Amino acid sequence: MRRRRVIVPFFISHQGCPHACVFCDQQRISGESGSLPASDEIRDKIAAYRASAGETTVEVAFYGGSFTMLPLHQQRGLLAPLQPLRDAGQVSTIRLSTRPDALGPAVMALLREFRVSLVELGVQSMDDAVLAGAGRGHTAADTTRAFSVLGDAGIAAGGQLMPGLPGDSPNGALSSLHRLLAHNPACLRIYPTVVVAGTELAARFRRGEYLPLTLGDAVALGARLLHKALLAQVPVIRMGLQATDLLSGPHGVIAGPYHPAFRQLVESELCYDLLRRLTAGATGAVTVRAHPSRLSDAIGHQGSNRNRLGKEGIVLERLIPDVTVAPHDLAVSFSGITRKGNIMTDLHYPETEAHHG
Ligand code: SF4
Numbered sequence: 001m002r003r004r005r006v007i008v009p010f011f012i013s014h015q016g017c018p019h020a021c022v023f024c025d026q027q028r029i030s031g032e033s034g035s036l037p038a039s040d041e042i043r044d045k046i047a048a049y050r051a052s053a054g055e056t057t058v059e060v061a062f063y064g065g066s067f068t069m070l071p072l073h074q075q076r077g078l079l080a081p082l083q084p085l086r087d088a089g090q091v092s093t094i095r096l097s098t099r100p101d102a103l104g105p106a107v108m109a110l111l112r113e114f115r116v117s118l119v120e121l122g123v124q125s126m127d128d129a130v131l132a133g134a135g136r137g138h139t140a141a142d143t144t145r146a147f148s149v150l151g152d153a154g155i156a157a158g159g160q161l162m163p164g165l166p167g168d169s170p171n172g173a174l175s176s177l178h179r180l181l182a183h184n185p186a187c188l189r190i191y192p193t194v195v196v197a198g199t200e201l202a203a204r205f206r207r208g209e210y211l212p213l214t215l216g217d218a219v220a221l222g223a224r225l226l227h228k229a230l231l232a233q234v235p236v237i238r239m240g241l242q243a244t245d246l247l248s249g250p251h252g253v254i255a256g257p258y259h260p261a262f263r264q265l266v267e268s269e270l271c272y273d274l275l276r277r278l279t280a281g282a283t284g285a286v287t288v289r290a291h292p293s294r295l296s297d298a299i300g301h302q303g304s305n306r307n308r309l310g311k312e313g314i315v316l317e318r319l320i321p322d323v324t325v326a327p328h329d330l331a332v333s334f335s336g337i338t339r340k341g342n343i344m345t346d347l348h349y350p351e352t353e354a355h356h357g
Pocket of ligand 1: 018019020021024025064066099122
């Protein structure tokens with residue numbers, strides 16, 4: 001039986017970061033603020049997760065902020081308590097996130113010494129003009145260098161992208177992903193840009209200088225980005241910001257494609273595109289078979305795919321869970337005809353033109 005992955009998260013908020021990215025309000029985005037956890041707090045939290053999950057081994061992740069921009073002694077203070085737990089087999093991996101330009105020699109020596117397994121880079125875009133407009137303070141070349149130094153150190157590297165930053169476009173986001181995939185990232189996170197209250201982006205939005213992606217455009221673009229990553233066999237471990245009370249509240253997101261089920265909207269979009277293709281020319285009622293894990297994506301969020309296809313004259317009469325259908329496949333039957341398609345190989349999006357579902 002496959003073991004369940006248990007991740008013990010630690011949120012490192014804005015501390016240590018001298019930058020002011022236009023979209024960033026670390027406290028609201030991570031949902032936590034305050035001081036760094038002390039050694040005993042780290043150990044206690046890991047012990048609590050192990051006990052409640054009934055697992056002997058857990059993974060540790062430091063999210064948010066820019067871990068490697070903390071003073072070295074603070075980085076040590078966070079990583080050192082994990083080492084005996086790693087030796088005892090209680091912690092299997094350590095991951096953290098940081099900026100692409102924050103991996104100098106002293107930091108790299110520390111990450112190697114404390115056996116960090118994976119570093120997620122806040123790439124955001126591979127277009128220098130977009131990075132400058134977002135106040136990131138690093139370039140695409142910094143990302144290329146970061147992948148290279150991490151690779152040389154034997155540390156896996158992942159990347160985070162933010163489609164929809166000022167000056168970005170759907171084609172620009174696709175091109176950024178294309179350039180990022182060339183570095184063989186271990187994983188990806190895709191966070192369409194949203195406008196959080198109190199940020200520089202919010203001021204620009206209020207002045208009419210910045211217009212975020214609509215939810216529909218972000219979902220359509222997200223589907224193309226996810227499809228591209230699937231074809232490259234790079235896992236997309238998150239799409240869209242995690243819903244928190246702060247983000248959902250009146251002082252959280254004020255504009256932009258924020259949706260608590262953003263990933264499902266994107267997966268549903270891929271299913272819609274495939275169903276449309278498979279049902280071309282269909283008349284009468286259509287039966288869809290999907291792997292149980294894919295059924296809700298096939299139906300669409302709140303039945304959206306059924307409704308959209310219905311407006312095009314395609315009546316999805318029955319949706320049947322079927323374990324013999326692979327998770328990336330869908331099968332349709334109508335009028336004695338059966339067709340099967342695969343989300344990866346049977347969807348073909350143009351390389352550059354924006355797609356609107
Ligand atoms: S580098 Fe990270 S923590 Fe610093 S302002 Fe930018 S997004 Fe926020």
